[in-house]
Amino acid sequence: MTVQQLKYAIAIAEAGSMNKASELLYVSQPSLTGAIKDLENEIGFQIFLRNGRGVTLTPEGSEFITYAMQVNNQYNELLEHIGKSGNRKRKFGVSTQHYSFAVKAFVELVKEYDTATYEFAIRETKTREVISDVANLKSEIGILYLSEFNRSAINKILRANDLEFHHLINCEAFVYMWSGHPLAKKKKIGFEELKDYPCLSFEQGDSTSFYYAEEILSTADYERTIKANDRATMLNLMVGLNGYTLCSGIICEELNGDDYVAVPFDSGTLKQDSIMEIGYITKKNVAPGELGKLYIEKMREYLNI
Numbered sequence: 001m002t003v004q005q006l007k008y009a010i011a012i013a014e015a016g017s018m019n020k021a022s023e024l025l026y027v028s029q030p031s032l033t034g035a036i037k038d039l040e041n042e043i044g045f046q047i048f049l050r051n052g053r054g055v056t057l058t059p060e061g062s063e064f065i066t067y068a069m070q071v072n073n074q075y076n077e078l079l080e081h082i083g084k085s086g087n088r089k090r091k092f093g094v095s096t097q098h099y100s101f102a103v104k105a106f107v108e109l110v111k112e113y114d115t116a117t118y119e120f121a122i123r124e125t126k127t128r129e130v131i132s133d134v135a136n137l138k139s140e141i142g143i144l145y146l147s148e149f150n151r152s153a154i155n156k157i158l159r160a161n162d163l164e165f166h167h168l169i170n171c172e173a174f175v176y177m178w179s180g181h182p183l184a185k186k187k188k189i190g191f192e193e194l195k196d197y198p199c200l201s202f203e204q205g206d207s208t209s210f211y212y213a214e215e216i217l218s219t220a221d222y223e224r225t226i227k228a229n230d231r232a233t234m235l236n237l238m239v240g241l242n243g244y245t246l247c248s249g250i251i252c253e254e255l256n257g258d259d260y261v262a263v264p265f266d267s268g269t270l271k272q273d274s275i276m277e278i279g280y281i282t283k284k285n286v287a288p289g290e291l292g293k294l295y296i297e298k299m300r301e302y303l304n305i
Helices: 003-015 018-025 029-043 059-082 100-111 127-135 151-160 231-241 290-303
Strands: 048-051 054-057 090-096 118-124 141-146 163-172 174-178 199-202 225-228 244-247 260-264 275-283
Touching (some): 003 029, 003 059, 054 059, 090 100, 090 127, 118 127, 127 141, 141 290, 174 231, 275 290
Parallel strands (some): 090 118, 199 225
């Protein structure tokens, strides 16, 4: 079985006839028919049923084409990744939960390289997509956190995707809010004081799960909650509605501005549950490349670890 045979089968399925497919592929119809016959003989079943109006897929053929498309897409992605000439750009991607320090480290990394030679990507996204991006090698590194609550579930998901978690830093929870918030000047803030204000969190999509939440203590009983999709919207909600979120307290004023403050959270009896272990994930047995190692170094420098 060859990639060319798969491309032929996909083209026929999409065109609905051998004749149309041969025109699109610039291949003679006898050659196309022979290639498909050889493929069907090899796999042991018919992919197409021929009739006077063209061809239709058999049940087995329909399943085969689904897999053939996946293989063809992966083959094209491989070609794109390795390049078709010596002039290809080297790629480096990071997927992260919404951490300004991860963006700051990325900025410092990119400053040291020529973007005409390198293709960079950073994706602030949902937790499950951080995991998926690294598992599928869309990103080399992913940034997320573990806690007493989600550790077992997230580690299980990481193992299932052949991923490893690497520790960076442990942080106690902070209340992040607008500097004009009525509670912004307090030395510590507890749940009782926050009950009159909306708790903001990042939406995790249709497959939402408490284990995917980016915010510590996601299972606590909040009277008022609002979900947002991006950092800018969340910051606007903090100003417009006196909203707040629970975070690591690692704030980059250069990116977020100085109109926001992080006040220590009074965890009380929830002390152990309010510790965030922030780290990065990589594909198991795949060592970070030159850019990956430097990015990790930049994060460590910013976190002072």
